[in-house]
Amino acid sequence: MLEPSFLNSHSPAYSPYVIGPPLPRYGTSLDVADARRGGSILAGLLRRLRRERRRRKVGRAYDMALEIARAIPNAYEILDVGCGNGFIAQHLAGLLGSYVLGIDVDGQPEAPVNFRRYDGKHFPAGDHSFEAVLFCYVLHHAQDIGAILSELKRVLKDDGSVVVYEDIPATWWDRFLCGVHNRQWRGRTGECTFRGEAEWRDTFQAAGFEIVQQRSLSRWRNFAHPVCRKFFVLRLSKAQN
Numbered sequence: 001m002l003e004p005s006f007l008n009s010h011s012p013a014y015s016p017y018v019i020g021p022p023l024p025r026y027g028t029s030l031d032v033a034d035a036r037r038g039g040s041i042l043a044g045l046l047r048r049l050r051r052e053r054r055r056r057k058v059g060r061a062y063d064m065a066l067e068i069a070r071a072i073p074n075a076y077e078i079l080d081v082g083c084g085n086g087f088i089a090q091h092l093a094g095l096l097g098s099y100v101l102g103i104d105v106d107g108q109p110e111a112p113v114n115f116r117r118y119d120g121k122h123f124p125a126g127d128h129s130f131e132a133v134l135f136c137y138v139l140h141h142a143q144d145i146g147a148i149l150s151e152l153k154r155v156l157k158d159d160g161s162v163v164v165y166e167d168i169p170a171t172w173w174d175r176f177l178c179g180v181h182n183r184q185w186r187g188r189t190g191e192c193t194f195r196g197e198a199e200w201r202d203t204f205q206a207a208g209f210e211i212v213q214q215r216s217l218s219r220w221r222n223f224a225h226p227v228c229r230k231f232f233v234l235r236l237s238k239a240q241n
C-alpha cells in the first residue's frame with residue numbers, strides 16, 4: 001500500500017517542521033490509525049534528533065574552522081590529516097577560499113570535500129606541497145608518531161604552519177574520558193596514546209618544530225566530551241630551514 005505523502009521524507013510535501021496533518025482513516029479501525037499516528041510522531045522525533053546531531057557536528061566544525069582560519073589566514077593549500085566527517089575542511093575552504101585536501105585512514109567524509117584515503121604511513125602528497133597541515137584530535141591516534149611527524153616535515157612548505165588540537169589527560173577525569181575515547185576507537189585505528197602538554201611540546205621540538213602559539217581550550221566546548229584540550233600552532237624551527 002502507498003504511504004501517505006507526509007510520512008515520506010523524500011516527498012515534495014515533506015517539511016522538517018511539520019509532523020503532518022491528521023492521518024486519513026482509509027476505512028481502517030481507530031486503533032490502526034492511532035498506531036500510525038504514534039509511528040509518525042516517533043519518526044518525526046527521530047528525524048529531529050538526527051538533524052540536531054548533525055547541526056551540532058557542523059556547528060562545532062564551523063567554530064573550529066574559524067579558529068584555524070585566524071591562525072593560518074594566508075594558507076592557500078591546506079592538508080587536513082584525519083579529516084573525519086570533512087566538515088572542518090569544507091568550512092575552511094569556504095572561509096579562506098583555499099584548496100583543502102582531507103585524508104584519513106578510515107571512513108568516508110560526509111561533507112563534499114577533496115578526499116584521499118591513505119595507509120597511515122605515507123601522506124598522498126608531494127614534497128613541500130602544503131602551506132598548512134591540520135591535525136584536529138588526530139595525533140593521539142598515530143601508531144608511529146615519529147613517522148607521521150617526518151611525513152609532516154616532508155609535505156610542509158618551509159614557512160608553512162601546523163595546527164594541532166589535542167585532548168590532554170591532565171586530571172583523573174580527563175584520563176577517564178581519554179580511556180573511553182580509546183575504547184571507542186582502538187578497534188578501528190589502534191590504541192590511542194594521549195600525552196600531557198609538556199610531553200607534546202617535547203615531541204614537537206624533538207621533531208624540529210617550534211611552538212608559535214599555544215592555548216588552553218574550554219572543556220565545555222563539547223558537552224558530550226568535557227575533556228582538557230590544547231591548541232598548538234607550530235612552524236619548522238629556523239635551524240631546520
Ligand SMILES: C[S@@+](CC[C@H](N)C(=O)[O-])C[C@H]1O[C@@H](n2cnc3c(N)ncnc32)[C@H](O)[C@@H]1O
Pocket residue numbers: 081082083084085088103104105106107120135136137138141142143189
Ligand atoms: C577524533 S576523530 C577527529 C576527526 C576530525 N579531525 C575532527 O576533528 O572532527 C580522529 C580521526 O583520525 C583518524 N585517524 C586515526 N588514525 C590516523 C592516522 N594514523 N592518520 C590519520 N588519521 C588517523 C580517524 O579515522 C578519525 O577520522
